[in-house]
Amino acid sequence: MEWIISLLSTLGIFAAAIFILVFVHELGHFLAAKWFGMRVDKFSIGFPPKIFGFKKGDTEYVLGATPLGGYVKIAGMLDESMDTDFIDQEPAEDEFRSKPVWQRSIVILAGVIFNALLAIVIYTGIVWNYGETVLPVSSIEGIYVPEESLAREVGFHTGDRPVGVNETRVDYFHQLMSPSVLTGREVEYMVERGGDVIHLRAPDNFLDRLNNEPFLQLEMALPSSIASVQSGTPADEAGLLGGDQIVAVNGEPVGYWVELVEWIQGAESELELTVLRDGETIVINVAPDPETGVIGIAAPAMADVFDIQRLQYNVAQSAVVGVRETGDMFTGILQGLSRLFTGSISVRDNLGGPVAIANVTREATEHGGWEGFWRITAFLSVTLAIMNMLPIPALDGGHFMFLLYEGITRREPSPKVRMALQQIGFIFLIALIILVTFNDILRTFGS
Numbered sequence: 001m002e003w004i005i006s007l008l009s010t011l012g013i014f015a016a017a018i019f020i021l022v023f024v025h026e027l028g029h030f031l032a033a034k035w036f037g038m039r040v041d042k043f044s045i046g047f048p049p050k051i052f053g054f055k056k057g058d059t060e061y062v063l064g065a066t067p068l069g070g071y072v073k074i075a076g077m078l079d080e081s082m083d084t085d086f087i088d089q090e091p092a093e094d095e096f097r098s099k100p101v102w103q104r105s106i107v108i109l110a111g112v113i114f115n116a117l118l119a120i121v122i123y124t125g126i127v128w129n130y131g132e133t134v135l136p137v138s139s140i141e142g143i144y145v146p147e148e149s150l151a152r153e154v155g156f157h158t159g160d161r162p163v164g165v166n167e168t169r170v171d172y173f174h175q176l177m178s179p180s181v182l183t184g185r186e187v188e189y190m191v192e193r194g195g196d197v198i199h200l201r202a203p204d205n206f207l208d209r210l211n212n213e214p215f216l217q218l219e220m221a222l223p224s225s226i227a228s229v230q231s232g233t234p235a236d237e238a239g240l241l242g243g244d245q246i247v248a249v250n251g252e253p254v255g256y257w258v259e260l261v262e263w264i265q266g267a268e269s270e271l272e273l274t275v276l277r278d279g280e281t282i283v284i285n286v287a288p289d290p291e292t293g294v295i296g297i298a299a300p301a302m303a304d305v306f307d308i309q310r311l312q313y314n315v316a317q318s319a320v321v322g323v324r325e326t327g328d329m330f331t332g333i334l335q336g337l338s339r340l341f342t343g344s345i346s347v348r349d350n351l352g353g354p355v356a357i358a359n360v361t362r363e364a365t366e367h368g369g370w371e372g373f374w375r376i377t378a379f380l381s382v383t384l385a386i387m388n389m390l391p392i393p394a395l396d397g398g399h400f401m402f403l404l405y406e407g408i409t410r411r412e413p414s415p416k417v418r419m420a421l422q423q424i425g426f427i428f429l430i431a432l433i434i435l436v437t438f439n440d441i442l443r444t445f446g447s
Contacts, residue, residue, distance in 0.1 A: 014361050015067045017377045019045060021115065021384050022070040028114030029072040032107040039075040039094040046070060074107070078418055079399075087415050101407045108399045115385035116326065122378035124315075124322030130371055132311045132321065134172040135218065137163055139307035143220040144256030150213045151220075155200035157193065158256070162216060164190035176216055179332025182207060183339065207339070222257035222305060226297045233296020238286035240297060241277065248274035257299050264288055264295055271295075329382045337386065393418070393425030 023045055033040050039058050046064025053062035064070070073079065076086055076095025091098035096107070142159040145151045156162075164170050165181050166188055181187060187202040203209075228242040229235045246254055249263040250272050263271065270287040288295050302308060313321060361380075365373040389397040398421070406412050 013365050013373065017361050017373070017380060018067050020377060021118070021381050022046070022067070024114050024118045024381070025111040025384060025388070026070045026072050028110035028112075029074070029107060032110035033072065033074050033096070036099055036103045036107065037094055038096050038099065038107065039092075040072055041075055042071070042073040044070050044072075078415060078422070101403055105400060105403050105407075108396050108403065111396055112385045112388050115381045115388075116330075119326045119329065119378040119381040119385075120319070120322045122322075122374050122381070123325040124318045126371055126374055126378075127313055127321045127325075128315055128318035131313070133308065134174065134311060135306055135308050137161070137170060137173055137176075140173065140221045142255075143216070144259045145220070146258070146262065150206075150209050150215050154189065154202050154206070154215075155198075156189075156191065158259070160191040160193050160198075162189055162191050163197070173216075173218065178328050180328045180335065182210065183332045183335035185335075185339070207336075218302060218306070220256065220258055222299055222302070224254050224257050224260040225300050225305075227300040227304070228298045230296035230298070233294070234286050234289055235295040235297045238284050238295075240273070240275070240284060240286065240295075243277070245276040246273050247276050247281070265293055267293075326378070326382060329379060330386065333383055333386050392428060393421040394429060395425065398422070398425055 026043060026045065030040055030043050041058065042060045042062060044062040044064055045067075046062075047066040047069060049065050051063045051065050053060055055061070071079070074096045076091055076097040078087075078097075086095070096104060140161055142161050143151075143156065145156045145158045145160070162173075162176055165176050166184065166186075167190070169190065170176055175181075176189070187206055189200045189202070191198050191200060209215075224246040226235075226240060226242055226244045226246070229240050246260050248254055249260065251274075254260050254263065265288075267288050270285050273284045273286060275282050275284055286295050361373070361376050365376070368375065388395050389400070391397045391401045393399075393402075402413050402418060
């Protein structure tokens with residue numbers, strides 16, 4: 001029963017996000033067409049079968065049962081419906097084909113523009129409503145880097161303090177992991193080590209590895225201090241107290257919480273802990289519970305250790321942040337697609353379809369509430385805008401390429417050629433959907 005509820009929840013959240021994205025995209029086409037006096041025969045959210053619809057004026061408004069897209073059927077436009085009945089007739093004044101190229105281009109691009117604007121509006125609203133949580137890199141004294149880790153492979157050492165990326169110093173920790181940074185062809189981190197600034201270049205498979213391995217996480221900077229001790233546990237019986245700082249284990253220096261946890265989890269016998277308490281150093285021996293492998297101590301809270309700040313903005317400032325976030329996301333996705341097409345990153349690990357989108361949307365909502373839902377919706381809106389501008393017949397980018405050809409040559413492409421190319425494009429899109437869905441299933445069962 002629980003899995004059924006989880007499935008229905010996933011489908012509901014996914015459908016809500018897709019409905020918003022598709023509605024805004026098609027609304028862009030619809031309003032632009034109306035603005036230039038074009039007749040819109042149908043405005044559909046979702047594909048057949050039709051759930052319900054009504055007609056107002058010249059336009060039939062439809063809600064389809066398949067929430068994976070939508071369309072606006074503009075009179076006189078050769079689109080994915082493959083309707084060619086009007087081709088041999090004289091263009092009517094209110095038809096798409098009777099309008100100048102620049103107007104038709106705006107109509108085609110309007111969906112993408114509206115998706116970009118939606119992302120800006122969402123990011124602006126999030127920042128204005130919730131503020132922006134940031135952590136200055138200056139409040140991090142250093143990080144712990146396990147021997148077998150991606151961070152170690154990049155070149156990080158325990159005690160390093162990351163301060164910049166790609167030759168640019170950053171103010172906040174999250175800027176080290178922005179989409180535009182992670183998807184770049186070359187990623188080079190700057191760290192302070194022993195008073196010097198060291199440059200560390202990430203390996204070529206860095207982006208692929210990030211899907212499955214932790215990298216720069218704030219937990220890596222937590223000190224080896226004890227926030228509290230659970231009653232009745234080995235730590236409690238040994239005499240450990242909240243506020244104690246573990247500075248060594250079995251004589252080996254320790255400075256980070258993750259490092260301390262590794263010692264505890266790998267212990268086969270009693271551990272000798274060197275504890276700093278009220279300015280004095282004492283030694284306490286403790287053996288992890290043989291069944292659970294823990295000693296019963298809790299890590300310090302992030303807010304108690306780091307200078308985490310909640311920045312508040314007015315509407316204008318929020319809009320600036322919204323544009324910045326959208327631009328960074330656009331850059332990241334474009335760079336990621338470029339690397340997919342050139343084969344420099346794995347298609348299987350980085351290309352997701354409906355199943356992956358549904359899962360990510362559910363997870364974002366579960367962990368981030370409404371803020372998480374709107375953040376993933378903004379991300380998907382940017383993705384939809386970029387995917388629609390790919391020069392594939394049957395997509396907005398394909399229609400725009402035909403218009404670009406017409407604008408340059410002053411000659412309209414042959415309807416037969418356009419029909420053939422759109423059919424090929426449509427088949428390609430169906431094949432792509434099947435591929436990414438199959439990839440999602442393999443990845444889901446594989447994990």
